[in-house]
Amino acid sequence: MIQLFHVFRNFGSNVALSDMDLIVGRGEFVFVTGPSGAGKTTLLRLIFGTEKPTSGHILINGINLNRISRSKLDLLRRGIGFVFQDFKLLPRKTISENVALALEVTGMRRSFIRKKTHQSLRLVGLAEKENAFPLSLSGGEQQRVAIARAIVNDPMILLADEPTGNLDSSLTKDIMVLFRSINLKGATVVVATHSQELLRETGQRTISLNKGRIVGEK
Protein backbone atom coordinates (compact mmCIF):
# COMPACT_ATOMS: atom_id res chain seq x y z
CA MET A 1 0.00 0.00 0.00
CA ILE A 2 2.81 2.42 0.94
CA GLN A 3 6.26 2.03 -0.62
CA LEU A 4 9.27 4.33 -0.21
CA PHE A 5 12.42 3.79 -2.26
CA HIS A 6 15.64 5.65 -1.39
CA VAL A 7 13.71 8.69 -0.24
CA PHE A 8 15.67 11.76 0.80
CA ARG A 9 14.14 14.98 2.09
CA ASN A 10 16.34 17.97 2.75
CA PHE A 11 15.38 21.42 4.02
CA GLY A 12 18.33 23.46 2.85
CA SER A 13 21.35 21.89 4.51
CA ASN A 14 19.21 20.06 7.08
CA VAL A 15 18.51 16.43 6.28
CA ALA A 16 15.01 15.46 7.46
CA LEU A 17 14.97 12.00 5.88
CA SER A 18 17.90 10.10 4.50
CA ASP A 19 17.81 7.11 2.16
CA MET A 20 14.52 5.86 3.54
CA ASP A 21 13.27 2.49 2.29
CA LEU A 22 9.95 1.38 3.70
CA ILE A 23 7.10 -0.89 2.71
CA VAL A 24 3.78 -0.91 4.56
CA GLY A 25 1.35 -3.57 3.38
CA ARG A 26 -2.37 -3.23 2.84
CA GLY A 27 -4.29 -3.43 6.10
CA GLU A 28 -1.16 -3.11 8.25
CA PHE A 29 -1.02 -1.14 11.50
CA VAL A 30 2.34 0.56 11.93
CA PHE A 31 3.76 2.84 14.59
CA VAL A 32 6.53 5.27 13.70
CA THR A 33 8.46 6.42 16.70
CA GLY A 34 11.53 8.43 17.53
CA PRO A 35 12.62 11.58 19.33
CA SER A 36 11.59 15.08 18.22
CA GLY A 37 13.20 15.95 14.88
CA ALA A 38 13.64 12.27 13.97
CA GLY A 39 11.59 12.79 10.79
CA LYS A 40 8.23 11.26 11.82
CA THR A 41 6.08 14.19 10.67
CA THR A 42 8.12 14.61 7.46
CA LEU A 43 7.59 10.93 6.67
CA LEU A 44 3.81 11.25 7.12
CA ARG A 45 3.69 14.46 5.04
CA LEU A 46 5.63 12.78 2.24
CA ILE A 47 3.18 9.85 2.24
CA PHE A 48 0.28 12.36 2.23
CA GLY A 49 1.83 14.25 -0.69
CA THR A 50 1.99 17.65 1.02
CA GLU A 51 5.75 17.50 0.67
CA LYS A 52 7.83 16.22 -2.18
CA PRO A 53 10.94 14.13 -1.69
CA THR A 54 14.24 15.73 -2.64
CA SER A 55 14.99 12.43 -4.34
CA GLY A 56 13.60 8.91 -4.38
CA HIS A 57 10.15 7.53 -5.09
CA ILE A 58 6.97 7.14 -3.04
CA LEU A 59 4.20 4.83 -4.24
CA ILE A 60 0.73 4.88 -2.73
CA ASN A 61 -1.47 2.01 -3.82
CA GLY A 62 0.89 1.59 -6.78
CA ILE A 63 0.71 5.27 -7.80
CA ASN A 64 4.03 7.11 -7.94
CA LEU A 65 3.54 10.49 -6.25
CA ASN A 66 6.36 11.98 -8.36
CA ARG A 67 4.42 11.29 -11.54
CA ILE A 68 0.90 12.14 -10.43
CA SER A 69 -0.85 15.34 -11.58
CA ARG A 70 -2.08 17.89 -9.03
CA SER A 71 -5.72 17.06 -9.70
CA LYS A 72 -5.09 13.30 -9.31
CA LEU A 73 -3.22 13.98 -6.06
CA ASP A 74 -6.30 15.86 -4.80
CA LEU A 75 -8.44 12.81 -5.57
CA LEU A 76 -5.90 10.46 -3.99
CA ARG A 77 -5.99 12.51 -0.77
CA ARG A 78 -9.71 11.81 -0.45
CA GLY A 79 -8.73 8.23 0.28
CA ILE A 80 -6.19 9.19 2.94
CA GLY A 81 -7.24 10.46 6.35
CA PHE A 82 -4.75 12.61 8.22
CA VAL A 83 -4.88 13.49 11.91
CA PHE A 84 -2.73 16.59 12.28
CA GLN A 85 -0.71 17.35 15.36
CA ASP A 86 -2.16 20.90 15.45
CA PHE A 87 -5.70 19.58 14.62
CA LYS A 88 -6.28 22.09 11.76
CA LEU A 89 -9.87 22.87 12.73
CA LEU A 90 -11.71 25.96 11.56
CA PRO A 91 -12.73 28.03 14.60
CA ARG A 92 -15.73 29.68 12.88
CA LYS A 93 -17.33 26.37 11.90
CA THR A 94 -19.07 23.98 14.26
CA ILE A 95 -17.36 20.65 14.85
CA SER A 96 -20.00 19.02 12.70
CA GLU A 97 -19.20 21.40 9.83
CA ASN A 98 -15.49 20.78 10.34
CA VAL A 99 -15.96 17.04 10.02
CA ALA A 100 -18.36 17.41 7.08
CA LEU A 101 -15.73 19.37 5.13
CA ALA A 102 -13.96 16.13 4.14
CA LEU A 103 -17.19 14.93 2.52
CA GLU A 104 -18.30 18.29 1.08
CA VAL A 105 -15.36 18.23 -1.35
CA THR A 106 -16.55 14.92 -2.79
CA GLY A 107 -19.95 16.37 -3.72
CA MET A 108 -21.95 13.79 -1.73
CA ARG A 109 -25.63 14.30 -0.92
CA ARG A 110 -26.44 16.50 2.08
CA SER A 111 -28.37 13.72 3.87
CA PHE A 112 -25.46 11.29 3.42
CA ILE A 113 -22.97 13.86 4.71
CA ARG A 114 -25.14 14.55 7.76
CA LYS A 115 -25.48 10.84 8.54
CA LYS A 116 -21.76 10.07 8.11
CA THR A 117 -20.72 13.13 10.11
CA HIS A 118 -22.98 12.14 12.97
CA GLN A 119 -21.68 8.55 12.89
CA SER A 120 -18.09 9.72 12.91
CA LEU A 121 -18.64 12.11 15.82
CA ARG A 122 -20.43 9.37 17.73
CA LEU A 123 -17.45 7.06 17.22
CA VAL A 124 -15.14 9.59 18.92
CA GLY A 125 -17.73 10.32 21.62
CA LEU A 126 -18.65 13.84 20.57
CA ALA A 127 -22.09 13.36 19.01
CA GLU A 128 -23.78 15.48 21.66
CA LYS A 129 -21.44 18.38 20.98
CA GLU A 130 -21.82 18.53 17.20
CA ASN A 131 -23.04 22.12 17.25
CA ALA A 132 -20.21 23.34 19.47
CA PHE A 133 -17.34 25.40 18.10
CA PRO A 134 -13.78 24.03 18.35
CA LEU A 135 -12.52 26.78 20.66
CA SER A 136 -15.17 25.86 23.24
CA LEU A 137 -13.72 22.32 23.45
CA SER A 138 -10.73 21.01 25.38
CA GLY A 139 -7.51 20.03 23.58
CA GLY A 140 -8.43 16.38 23.83
CA GLU A 141 -11.88 16.98 22.37
CA GLN A 142 -10.40 18.99 19.50
CA GLN A 143 -8.04 16.08 18.87
CA ARG A 144 -11.05 13.75 18.64
CA VAL A 145 -12.77 16.11 16.18
CA ALA A 146 -9.64 15.95 14.03
CA ILE A 147 -9.78 12.14 14.20
CA ALA A 148 -13.50 12.17 13.31
CA ARG A 149 -12.73 14.27 10.21
CA ALA A 150 -9.91 11.91 9.20
CA ILE A 151 -12.11 8.80 9.37
CA VAL A 152 -15.40 10.25 8.11
CA ASN A 153 -14.89 9.13 4.50
CA ASP A 154 -13.68 5.61 5.37
CA PRO A 155 -10.10 6.16 4.14
CA MET A 156 -7.94 3.38 2.72
CA ILE A 157 -4.98 4.87 4.62
CA LEU A 158 -5.13 6.65 7.97
CA LEU A 159 -2.11 8.72 8.95
CA ALA A 160 -1.99 10.13 12.46
CA ASP A 161 0.64 12.50 13.76
CA GLU A 162 0.80 12.26 17.56
CA PRO A 163 -2.96 11.58 17.77
CA THR A 164 -2.95 10.95 21.50
CA GLY A 165 -0.63 13.74 22.55
CA ASN A 166 -3.45 15.71 24.16
CA LEU A 167 -5.43 12.83 25.57
CA ASP A 168 -5.45 11.18 28.99
CA SER A 169 -4.69 7.46 29.25
CA SER A 170 -8.36 6.44 29.21
CA LEU A 171 -9.11 8.43 26.04
CA THR A 172 -5.83 7.27 24.50
CA LYS A 173 -6.99 3.69 24.89
CA ASP A 174 -10.39 4.54 23.36
CA ILE A 175 -8.73 6.21 20.38
CA MET A 176 -6.38 3.28 19.86
CA VAL A 177 -9.36 0.92 19.94
CA LEU A 178 -11.00 3.16 17.33
CA PHE A 179 -7.88 3.08 15.12
CA ARG A 180 -7.73 -0.69 15.52
CA SER A 181 -11.38 -1.04 14.45
CA ILE A 182 -10.72 1.13 11.39
CA ASN A 183 -7.68 -1.04 10.68
CA LEU A 184 -9.77 -4.19 11.02
CA LYS A 185 -12.17 -2.82 8.39
CA GLY A 186 -9.21 -2.92 5.97
CA ALA A 187 -7.56 0.50 6.29
CA THR A 188 -3.80 0.81 6.53
CA VAL A 189 -2.94 2.81 9.66
CA VAL A 190 0.32 4.65 10.29
CA VAL A 191 0.63 6.38 13.66
CA ALA A 192 3.55 8.62 14.55
CA THR A 193 4.10 8.84 18.30
CA HIS A 194 6.82 9.29 20.86
CA SER A 195 4.64 7.83 23.62
CA GLN A 196 6.58 4.83 24.97
CA GLU A 197 3.55 3.89 27.08
CA LEU A 198 1.45 3.51 23.96
CA LEU A 199 4.13 1.41 22.25
CA ARG A 200 4.56 -0.85 25.26
CA GLU A 201 0.88 -1.73 25.28
CA THR A 202 0.64 -2.58 21.60
CA GLY A 203 2.07 -5.51 19.79
CA GLN A 204 2.04 -3.78 16.39
CA ARG A 205 4.93 -3.27 14.01
CA THR A 206 7.03 -0.31 15.18
CA ILE A 207 9.56 1.60 13.11
CA SER A 208 12.08 3.67 15.02
CA LEU A 209 13.57 6.76 13.42
CA ASN A 210 16.49 8.90 14.42
CA LYS A 211 17.99 11.80 12.50
CA GLY A 212 15.98 10.89 9.42
CA ARG A 213 17.03 7.23 9.28
CA ILE A 214 15.37 3.98 10.27
CA VAL A 215 17.33 2.79 13.29
CA GLY A 216 15.17 -0.11 14.37
CA GLU A 217 12.09 -2.14 13.67
CA LYS A 218 10.15 -4.67 15.70
Added chain:
Amino acid sequence: MRFRLCCYFIKQALINVISNRVVHVICLGTMVISMLMLAAFLLLFVNLNSWLQECGHSLSISVYLQDGISKNTTNRIASAIKDLPAVEIKSFVSKDSALKDLKRFLGAQAGLIEGLSNNPLPASFELVFRDVEGQHSDLQEIKGDLEKIEGVDEVQYSKERLKQFEGLSSIVRTFGLVVGGLLCTGVLFIVTNTIKLTIYSRRHEIEILKLVGATDWFVKIPFLLEGAIQGVSSGALALLILFFAYSLLCAEKLHFFTIAVLEFTFLPQEYIFMIFFLSVALGLLGSFIATGRFISISRFFDL
Protein backbone atom coordinates in the same frame (compact mmCIF):
# COMPACT_ATOMS: atom_id res chain seq x y z
CA MET B 1 -22.10 19.93 -12.45
CA ARG B 2 -24.31 18.50 -9.77
CA PHE B 3 -27.07 20.70 -8.38
CA ARG B 4 -25.84 20.14 -4.82
CA LEU B 5 -22.36 21.38 -5.72
CA CYS B 6 -23.85 24.45 -7.43
CA CYS B 7 -25.80 25.22 -4.24
CA TYR B 8 -22.65 24.68 -2.19
CA PHE B 9 -20.63 27.08 -4.38
CA ILE B 10 -23.32 29.78 -4.31
CA LYS B 11 -23.69 29.39 -0.53
CA GLN B 12 -19.92 29.64 -0.06
CA ALA B 13 -19.73 32.72 -2.30
CA LEU B 14 -22.53 34.42 -0.32
CA ILE B 15 -20.89 33.45 2.99
CA ASN B 16 -17.64 34.99 1.71
CA VAL B 17 -19.43 38.20 0.74
CA ILE B 18 -21.23 38.43 4.09
CA SER B 19 -18.24 37.57 6.25
CA ASN B 20 -16.09 40.14 4.41
CA ARG B 21 -18.93 42.64 3.99
CA VAL B 22 -16.91 45.78 4.78
CA VAL B 23 -14.32 45.02 2.11
CA HIS B 24 -17.07 44.04 -0.32
CA VAL B 25 -19.12 47.18 0.32
CA ILE B 26 -16.04 49.34 -0.32
CA CYS B 27 -15.28 47.37 -3.48
CA LEU B 28 -18.90 47.55 -4.61
CA GLY B 29 -19.00 51.32 -4.03
CA THR B 30 -15.82 51.84 -6.02
CA MET B 31 -17.02 49.56 -8.80
CA VAL B 32 -20.41 51.30 -8.96
CA ILE B 33 -18.74 54.72 -9.20
CA SER B 34 -16.39 53.49 -11.93
CA MET B 35 -19.15 51.79 -13.92
CA LEU B 36 -21.37 54.83 -13.42
CA MET B 37 -18.66 57.09 -14.81
CA LEU B 38 -18.21 54.74 -17.74
CA ALA B 39 -21.95 54.53 -18.39
CA ALA B 40 -22.37 58.32 -18.04
CA PHE B 41 -19.53 58.85 -20.47
CA LEU B 42 -21.09 56.37 -22.87
CA LEU B 43 -24.42 58.17 -22.55
CA LEU B 44 -22.73 61.44 -23.41
CA PHE B 45 -20.84 59.82 -26.27
CA VAL B 46 -23.96 58.21 -27.73
CA ASN B 47 -25.88 61.51 -27.63
CA LEU B 48 -22.96 63.53 -28.92
CA ASN B 49 -22.53 61.08 -31.76
CA SER B 50 -26.20 61.26 -32.64
CA TRP B 51 -26.06 65.07 -32.55
CA LEU B 52 -23.02 64.95 -34.83
CA GLN B 53 -24.92 62.66 -37.17
CA GLU B 54 -27.79 65.11 -37.24
CA CYS B 55 -25.37 67.94 -37.94
CA GLY B 56 -23.75 65.78 -40.58
CA HIS B 57 -27.13 65.43 -42.24
CA SER B 58 -27.45 69.21 -42.25
CA LEU B 59 -24.19 69.49 -44.18
CA SER B 60 -24.93 69.75 -47.82
CA ILE B 61 -23.30 69.34 -51.18
CA SER B 62 -24.42 71.63 -53.99
CA VAL B 63 -24.39 70.09 -57.45
CA TYR B 64 -24.64 72.94 -60.04
CA LEU B 65 -26.01 72.01 -63.41
CA GLN B 66 -24.92 73.33 -66.79
CA ASP B 67 -27.14 75.97 -68.36
CA GLY B 68 -29.57 74.96 -71.07
CA ILE B 69 -29.81 71.25 -70.30
CA SER B 70 -33.09 69.50 -71.01
CA LYS B 71 -35.54 68.22 -68.42
CA ASN B 72 -34.57 64.67 -69.45
CA THR B 73 -30.93 65.34 -68.67
CA THR B 74 -31.94 66.83 -65.30
CA ASN B 75 -33.93 63.65 -64.53
CA ARG B 76 -30.97 61.51 -65.60
CA ILE B 77 -28.70 63.48 -63.25
CA ALA B 78 -31.24 63.00 -60.44
CA SER B 79 -31.37 59.23 -60.96
CA ALA B 80 -27.56 59.06 -61.22
CA ILE B 81 -27.32 60.85 -57.84
CA LYS B 82 -29.89 58.48 -56.33
CA ASP B 83 -27.61 55.58 -57.32
CA LEU B 84 -24.81 56.96 -55.10
CA PRO B 85 -24.99 55.25 -51.67
CA ALA B 86 -23.40 58.03 -49.58
CA VAL B 87 -25.70 60.92 -50.47
CA GLU B 88 -29.35 61.65 -51.01
CA ILE B 89 -31.19 64.53 -52.70
CA LYS B 90 -32.57 67.02 -50.22
CA SER B 91 -34.02 69.42 -52.80
CA PHE B 92 -33.84 70.63 -56.37
CA VAL B 93 -33.32 74.37 -56.83
CA SER B 94 -34.33 75.58 -60.28
CA LYS B 95 -32.75 78.65 -61.89
CA ASP B 96 -35.86 80.75 -61.03
CA SER B 97 -35.92 79.53 -57.42
CA ALA B 98 -32.23 80.33 -57.09
CA LEU B 99 -32.86 83.87 -58.30
CA LYS B 100 -35.82 84.30 -55.94
CA ASP B 101 -33.71 83.05 -53.05
CA LEU B 102 -30.95 85.49 -53.93
CA LYS B 103 -33.42 88.37 -54.09
CA ARG B 104 -34.86 87.39 -50.72
CA PHE B 105 -31.35 87.19 -49.31
CA LEU B 106 -30.37 90.63 -50.69
CA GLY B 107 -33.57 92.19 -49.36
CA ALA B 108 -33.40 95.97 -49.88
CA GLN B 109 -30.47 95.56 -52.26
CA ALA B 110 -32.45 93.25 -54.54
CA GLY B 111 -32.70 96.07 -57.04
CA LEU B 112 -29.06 95.45 -57.95
CA ILE B 113 -30.02 92.39 -59.94
CA GLU B 114 -33.29 93.73 -61.32
CA GLY B 115 -31.67 94.94 -64.51
CA LEU B 116 -30.19 91.57 -65.53
CA SER B 117 -31.46 90.40 -68.91
CA ASN B 118 -30.52 86.73 -68.26
CA ASN B 119 -30.69 84.73 -65.07
CA PRO B 120 -26.97 83.93 -64.41
CA LEU B 121 -27.65 81.50 -61.58
CA PRO B 122 -27.47 77.76 -62.35
CA ALA B 123 -30.03 75.19 -61.31
CA SER B 124 -28.74 72.88 -58.61
CA PHE B 125 -29.39 69.78 -56.55
CA GLU B 126 -28.87 70.14 -52.77
CA LEU B 127 -27.57 66.86 -51.40
CA VAL B 128 -27.16 65.61 -47.81
CA PHE B 129 -25.10 62.74 -46.43
CA ARG B 130 -26.90 59.57 -45.53
CA ASP B 131 -24.40 58.83 -42.69
CA VAL B 132 -21.80 61.09 -41.15
CA GLU B 133 -19.49 58.16 -40.33
CA GLY B 134 -16.57 57.89 -42.71
CA GLN B 135 -17.93 60.49 -45.10
CA HIS B 136 -14.79 62.59 -45.12
CA SER B 137 -12.54 59.89 -46.51
CA ASP B 138 -14.95 59.35 -49.40
CA LEU B 139 -15.65 62.99 -50.01
CA GLN B 140 -13.24 63.47 -52.88
CA GLU B 141 -14.50 60.28 -54.42
CA ILE B 142 -18.14 61.42 -54.04
CA LYS B 143 -17.25 64.77 -55.59
CA GLY B 144 -15.46 63.02 -58.44
CA ASP B 145 -18.43 60.71 -59.01
CA LEU B 146 -20.82 63.66 -59.11
CA GLU B 147 -18.64 65.65 -61.49
CA LYS B 148 -18.50 62.70 -63.87
CA ILE B 149 -22.27 62.84 -64.41
CA GLU B 150 -23.10 64.42 -67.76
CA GLY B 151 -24.70 67.85 -67.39
CA VAL B 152 -23.06 68.62 -64.00
CA ASP B 153 -21.09 71.86 -64.06
CA GLU B 154 -19.62 72.11 -60.57
CA VAL B 155 -19.78 70.44 -57.16
CA GLN B 156 -19.29 72.40 -53.90
CA TYR B 157 -19.28 71.35 -50.23
CA SER B 158 -18.36 72.80 -46.90
CA LYS B 159 -15.03 71.11 -46.23
CA GLU B 160 -14.12 72.97 -43.04
CA ARG B 161 -17.37 72.23 -41.20
CA LEU B 162 -17.12 68.62 -42.15
CA LYS B 163 -13.53 68.43 -40.89
CA GLN B 164 -14.58 70.06 -37.62
CA PHE B 165 -17.37 67.53 -37.05
CA GLU B 166 -15.14 64.64 -37.91
CA GLY B 167 -12.40 65.97 -35.62
CA LEU B 168 -14.81 66.41 -32.72
CA SER B 169 -16.25 62.95 -33.22
CA SER B 170 -12.73 61.48 -33.29
CA ILE B 171 -11.70 63.36 -30.10
CA VAL B 172 -14.80 62.14 -28.26
CA ARG B 173 -14.15 58.57 -29.41
CA THR B 174 -10.44 58.63 -28.43
CA PHE B 175 -11.20 60.28 -25.09
CA GLY B 176 -13.90 57.68 -24.46
CA LEU B 177 -11.54 54.81 -25.23
CA VAL B 178 -8.80 56.20 -22.97
CA VAL B 179 -11.15 57.02 -20.07
CA GLY B 180 -13.04 53.73 -20.51
CA GLY B 181 -9.79 51.75 -20.62
CA LEU B 182 -8.47 53.46 -17.47
CA LEU B 183 -11.74 52.91 -15.61
CA CYS B 184 -11.83 49.23 -16.62
CA THR B 185 -8.22 48.75 -15.47
CA GLY B 186 -9.09 50.44 -12.18
CA VAL B 187 -12.13 48.21 -11.68
CA LEU B 188 -10.06 45.11 -12.47
CA PHE B 189 -7.42 46.15 -9.96
CA ILE B 190 -10.03 46.76 -7.24
CA VAL B 191 -11.84 43.44 -7.80
CA THR B 192 -8.56 41.50 -7.91
CA ASN B 193 -7.43 42.98 -4.60
CA THR B 194 -10.82 42.49 -2.93
CA ILE B 195 -10.87 38.81 -3.86
CA LYS B 196 -7.24 38.50 -2.76
CA LEU B 197 -8.26 39.89 0.64
CA THR B 198 -11.10 37.35 0.84
CA ILE B 199 -8.72 34.56 -0.12
CA TYR B 200 -6.27 35.75 2.51
CA SER B 201 -8.97 35.82 5.20
CA ARG B 202 -9.96 32.25 4.26
CA ARG B 203 -6.44 30.90 3.78
CA HIS B 204 -6.76 28.37 6.66
CA GLU B 205 -10.01 27.03 5.26
CA ILE B 206 -8.45 26.77 1.79
CA GLU B 207 -5.47 24.91 3.26
CA ILE B 208 -7.77 22.44 5.04
CA LEU B 209 -9.97 22.02 1.96
CA LYS B 210 -6.88 21.13 -0.07
CA LEU B 211 -5.72 18.73 2.66
CA VAL B 212 -9.01 16.83 2.59
CA GLY B 213 -8.83 16.47 -1.19
CA ALA B 214 -10.60 19.49 -2.68
CA THR B 215 -9.63 20.16 -6.29
CA ASP B 216 -8.36 23.60 -7.32
CA TRP B 217 -11.66 24.35 -9.07
CA PHE B 218 -13.65 23.36 -5.99
CA VAL B 219 -11.73 26.03 -4.08
CA LYS B 220 -11.74 28.58 -6.92
CA ILE B 221 -15.38 28.52 -8.03
CA PRO B 222 -16.84 30.29 -4.93
CA PHE B 223 -14.29 33.09 -5.41
CA LEU B 224 -15.15 33.38 -9.11
CA LEU B 225 -18.83 33.58 -8.15
CA GLU B 226 -17.94 36.23 -5.59
CA GLY B 227 -16.38 38.30 -8.39
CA ALA B 228 -19.44 37.69 -10.56
CA ILE B 229 -21.73 38.81 -7.71
CA GLN B 230 -19.68 42.01 -7.43
CA GLY B 231 -19.94 42.52 -11.19
CA VAL B 232 -23.69 41.86 -11.39
CA SER B 233 -24.48 44.10 -8.41
CA SER B 234 -22.24 46.97 -9.47
CA GLY B 235 -23.39 46.84 -13.11
CA ALA B 236 -27.07 46.82 -12.13
CA LEU B 237 -26.64 49.54 -9.48
CA ALA B 238 -24.62 51.78 -11.80
CA LEU B 239 -27.27 51.52 -14.53
CA LEU B 240 -30.11 52.12 -12.08
CA ILE B 241 -28.41 55.21 -10.63
CA LEU B 242 -27.70 56.50 -14.13
CA PHE B 243 -31.31 55.98 -15.16
CA PHE B 244 -32.65 57.80 -12.10
CA ALA B 245 -30.18 60.63 -12.59
CA TYR B 246 -31.17 60.82 -16.26
CA SER B 247 -34.88 60.86 -15.38
CA LEU B 248 -34.39 63.58 -12.79
CA LEU B 249 -31.92 65.83 -14.60
CA CYS B 250 -32.61 65.48 -18.29
CA ALA B 251 -35.73 66.56 -20.10
CA GLU B 252 -36.30 64.79 -23.39
CA LYS B 253 -34.88 67.70 -25.33
CA LEU B 254 -32.22 70.19 -24.42
CA HIS B 255 -33.74 73.65 -24.66
CA PHE B 256 -32.15 76.85 -25.81
CA PHE B 257 -34.30 79.95 -25.14
CA THR B 258 -37.42 77.71 -24.90
CA ILE B 259 -36.65 76.24 -28.34
CA ALA B 260 -36.05 72.51 -28.28
CA VAL B 261 -32.67 72.06 -29.88
CA LEU B 262 -31.31 68.60 -29.23
CA GLU B 263 -32.86 65.37 -28.14
CA PHE B 264 -31.12 63.73 -25.15
CA THR B 265 -31.92 60.03 -25.09
CA PHE B 266 -31.00 57.28 -22.60
CA LEU B 267 -28.57 54.54 -23.54
CA PRO B 268 -29.81 52.15 -26.22
CA GLN B 269 -30.53 48.58 -25.10
CA GLU B 270 -27.32 47.18 -26.59
CA TYR B 271 -25.21 49.66 -24.61
CA ILE B 272 -27.10 48.79 -21.40
CA PHE B 273 -26.29 45.12 -21.94
CA MET B 274 -22.72 46.03 -22.84
CA ILE B 275 -22.20 47.95 -19.55
CA PHE B 276 -23.81 45.14 -17.55
CA PHE B 277 -21.81 42.35 -19.16
CA LEU B 278 -18.61 44.40 -19.00
CA SER B 279 -19.16 44.78 -15.27
CA VAL B 280 -19.76 41.03 -14.83
CA ALA B 281 -16.76 40.21 -17.05
CA LEU B 282 -14.51 42.55 -15.04
CA GLY B 283 -15.73 40.96 -11.79
CA LEU B 284 -15.03 37.48 -13.12
CA LEU B 285 -11.68 38.41 -14.64
CA GLY B 286 -10.57 40.12 -11.43
CA SER B 287 -11.42 37.08 -9.32
CA PHE B 288 -9.82 34.79 -11.91
CA ILE B 289 -6.56 36.74 -11.64
CA ALA B 290 -6.78 36.65 -7.83
CA THR B 291 -7.43 32.89 -7.70
CA GLY B 292 -4.57 32.36 -10.14
CA ARG B 293 -2.36 33.94 -7.51
CA PHE B 294 -3.81 31.53 -4.95
CA ILE B 295 -2.86 28.58 -7.15
CA SER B 296 0.74 29.75 -7.28
CA ILE B 297 0.75 30.10 -3.47
CA SER B 298 -0.75 26.64 -2.93
CA ARG B 299 1.82 25.17 -5.33
CA PHE B 300 4.53 26.78 -3.28
CA PHE B 301 3.30 24.87 -0.23
CA ASP B 302 2.74 21.67 -2.30
CA LEU B 303 -0.95 21.62 -1.31
